[in-house]
Amino acid sequence: WALEAYGAAYTLQELLTVKSDDVKGRVRTYEAIVKGRNIPTPGVPAAFKVLVKELQSLGLDVVVRDKDDQPINLRDYTEDDDREDDRMSESELGVNVLDTDDVMYDDEEGVVSDADDDDEDESVFDDDEFLADEEE
Known part of the structure; x- marks a missing residue:
């Protein structure tokens, strides 16, 4: 009430509103209004x-605390905390995960081969050829 007493009604209103970001x-606020329920507590x-991250990038140790002085x-409070529940299973998507035995790999020349294919032609360099180049 101290803010209101000093004529800071707009600041008080700003503190109590649900932000667009x-x-x-x-x-949740929209759903509560449509369903005729009480408006829930807004998130962060x-x-x-962004402000907290910018202050931390300046080397400040910013700790957000609740009214009981416990760190928050x-x-x-991120937007992604419900995403785990929203994920669909493989059967719902209609796809199967490949076994690693069936995976094909491209070699340097773009030739596709099995992962177990061990009889590839490997380039072997002759040490004498390199020594001759270094002596010149």
Whole structure:
């Protein structure tokens, strides 16, 4: 209330809003409004994460803490934390993973061969040829 008492109503409003770059928070807020539920707690905006990284790049040890003075790991609030649940299995995608026994490799000349093919022609250099070049 101290902010409001000093006429900082816009700053207070800014602190309490869901930011547009908080993608998960924005989506959750929209879903809550559409479904008539209470608006959930917003997440960490991307701009704040960028600010923390910029301060860390300057050599500052930035630690974000909660109201109980416990450190907060910003990785816990990333947009990708639900992606593991969204991944589809191989059967859902309709593809099979190749066994490593069936893998084919290209050699330097672009010739495709089996990985177990051991009778390749290898170039063998004659040591005498290199010694003759060094003496000249």
